[in-house]
Amino acid sequence: MPVFAVTYTYGPDTSTRMDSRPSHRQWQSDLVEAGVILASGPLDDEPQPGGLLIFSAADRAEVERHLADDPYASVGVIESVSVRGWTPVFGPFSHD
Known part of the structure; x- marks a missing residue:
């Protein structure tokens, strides 16, 4: 199954983001349990959080469908999203 690296850049509304964090993390947890999200976590706050x-998904469209369900998307705290195909050569996500 293809692997995708998704990066979020968050906007300045930290309060709304923190209020929505439990539902965002539950969304991630559900996708981890389903084998869709392989790993996730916050990036350093510099230059911007x-x-x-x-993700492990059939294609980019599938990733984008999942991202549309992220509670952070519905409350508008994501300033930008990048979805890129990724070919892990070494490590736990690599394919033989």
């Missing part, structure tokens, strides 16, 4: 999510 964000997050990294590693």
Whole structure:
């Protein structure tokens, strides 16, 4: 299954983001349990806060459908999203 690296850049509304964090993390947890998210976590706040999510999905469209369900998307705290195909050569996500 193809692997995708998704990066979020968060906007300045930290309060709304923190209020929505439990539902955002539950959304991630559900996708981890389903084998869709392989890993995720916050990026350093410099130069701007964000997050990294590693997805296993059939294609980019499937990743984008999942991202549309992220509670952070519905409350508008994501300033930008990048979805890129990724070919892990070494490590736990690499394919033989």
